[in-house]
Amino acid sequence: MEHFVIRGGRPLSGMIPISGAKNAALPACVASLLTDEQVIIDHVPHLRDVSTILSTISSLGKRVVRDEESVSIAGGEDLRCQPQALFVEQMRASFLVLGPLVARLGRAIVPLPGGCQIGARPVDLHLSGLRSLGAQVTEGANSVTVVAKRLRGARINLPFPSVGATEQIAMSACLAKGETLIENAAWEPEVMDLADLLRRMGAEIEYREGSLHIQGRPSLHGARHLVIPDRMEAGTYLIASAITGGQVTVQGVVPEHLRSVLQILSGTGCKIEETDHAIKVTSDARPRPINTITAPYPGFPTDLQPPLVALLSLADGTSTVEEKIFEHRFTYTSALREMGAQIEVNGRTAVINGVSKLQATSASAPDIRAGAALVLAALAADGESTIDNLGQIDRGYEHMVQKLRGLGGQIERIS
Ligand code: EPZ
Numbered sequence: 001m002e003h004f005v006i007r008g009g010r011p012l013s014g015m016i017p018i019s020g021a022k023n024a025a026l027p028a029c030v031a032s033l034l035t036d037e038q039v040i041i042d043h044v045p046h047l048r049d050v051s052t053i054l055s056t057i058s059s060l061g062k063r064v065v066r067d068e069e070s071v072s073i074a075g076g077e078d079l080r081c082q083p084q085a086l087f088v089e090q091m092r093a094s095f096l097v098l099g100p101l102v103a104r105l106g107r108a109i110v111p112l113p114g115g116c117q118i119g120a121r122p123v124d125l126h127l128s129g130l131r132s133l134g135a136q137v138t139e140g141a142n143s144v145t146v147v148a149k150r151l152r153g154a155r156i157n158l159p160f161p162s163v164g165a166t167e168q169i170a171m172s173a174c175l176a177k178g179e180t181l182i183e184n185a186a187w188e189p190e191v192m193d194l195a196d197l198l199r200r201m202g203a204e205i206e207y208r209e210g211s212l213h214i215q216g217r218p219s220l221h222g223a224r225h226l227v228i229p230d231r232m233e234a235g236t237y238l239i240a241s242a243i244t245g246g247q248v249t250v251q252g253v254v255p256e257h258l259r260s261v262l263q264i265l266s267g268t269g270c271k272i273e274e275t276d277h278a279i280k281v282t283s284d285a286r287p288r289p290i291n292t293i294t295a296p297y298p299g300f301p302t303d304l305q306p307p308l309v310a311l312l313s314l315a316d317g318t319s320t321v322e323e324k325i326f327e328h329r330f331t332y333t334s335a336l337r338e339m340g341a342q343i344e345v346n347g348r349t350a351v352i353n354g355v356s357k358l359q360a361t362s363a364s365a366p367d368i369r370a371g372a373a374l375v376l377a378a379l380a381a382d383g384e385s386t387i388d389n390l391g392q393i394d395r396g397y398e399h400m401v402q403k404l405r406g407l408g409g410q411i412e413r414i415s
Pocket of ligand 1: 092122125160165186302327
């Protein structure tokens with residue numbers, strides 16, 4: 001099985017370029033379903049999840065052309081209303097095609113995405129949003145069928161600012177008749193990036209005071225869009241700097257998107273320097289312990305919780321991290337415990353008694369971010385670790401080996 005071999009215990013240092021954001025690129029590709037005209041998306045990372053979304057869109061009848069950093073998506077005169085189950089099962093973001101297909105075709109049949117390692121991840125908010133827009137939703141055992149002659153605008157109050165539900169409803173509402181208000185909408189930078197693309201495509205969409213205001217249009221047109229930098233990738237490498245006692249600069253980022261992460265890193269004792277598009281994190285001592293919770297933006301992101309816990313496992317004292325977004329996002333801590341970390345999980349809270357050293361291990365990446373956390377722990381640990389199930393890490397981190405090697409990391413991919 002393909003695996004990483006990591007020889008840890010050395011500080012990382014240098015500059016690392018940050019890729020386009022996976023979680024912005026995925027909905028941007030889906031938004032291309034809202035028009036037959038050409039949509040060009042730049043700064044699209046080469047990731048397994050991106051390939052999956054492009055396959056999903058091709059399976060619906062779109063012409064997709066990918067070159068180095070860009071994706072061109074056009075056509076759709078013969079748009080189909082049902083994507084191949086294979087792709088939706090692989091990745092939850094494929095479920096976002098549901099609303100745009102209904103808006104374009106009046107009917108869509110989309111497989112229900114499976115649960116995953118981090119929690120149940122239901123789609124009830126997506127479906128109730130579409131119902132509010134006037135669609136008839138029928139839930140089968142494995143798929144959902146949604147029908148609507150023409151969606152109509154509505155006032156929708158989300159009980160939780162779900163990223164996916166906000167994106168699903170926003171895309172659908174762009175082609176609905178009349179005005180839609182999504183109250184308590186998610187406003188993660190990736191959601192705002194999607195809104196930006198939709199505006200370029202001719203949508204009237206604006207975020208004001210916690211709500212997305214959308215004035216529906218009969219049609220949208222083609223556009224070209226540059227995806228924002230990946231704050232999760234950047235945050236992961238900044239934490240890699242902290243955990244190895246290094247000095248790493250992430251280049252090509254929007255520091256504002258990482259505000260809560262920088263606050264936390266500063267709380268652990270790291271020195272932070274930032275310019276308009278770069279952040280440098282320097283660490284020359286054991287991290288200080290902290291207590292924190294994950295939260296929707298602008299709070300500390302759940303996606304960086306596993307790397308943070310890896311860092312805190314080496315802190316000089318006891319930390320707590322409460323996971324507020326996903327109910328099962330601490331499963332990877334058993335692998336950290338095998339490395340010598342002292343972590344106790346009580347429900348949604350991890351209590352981490354920092355140790356001074358981690359030992360090398362052999363482990364499997366359980367999911368994207370937990371996989372990254374294990375890589376970071378291995379980079380900090382004494383000795384040689386192996387990490388397999390790299391398909392998970394490939395879903396979310398472009399060129400991880402090259403990037404870490406560029407910082408002096410001793411990591412190899414063995415096929
Ligand atoms: C997005 O997932 C991201 N994925 C996730 O990144 C990220 O962890 C998450 O937002 C939170 O920031 C993409 O953007 C492709 P949610 P999403 O809907 O949209 C509950 C990564 O590693 N909920 O905001 O699925 C849900 O169960 C991934 O890159 C419902 O109850 O997240 C969860 O507890 C993992 N009903 C909470 O809301 C619904 O209908 C947040 O989910 C929808 C969500």
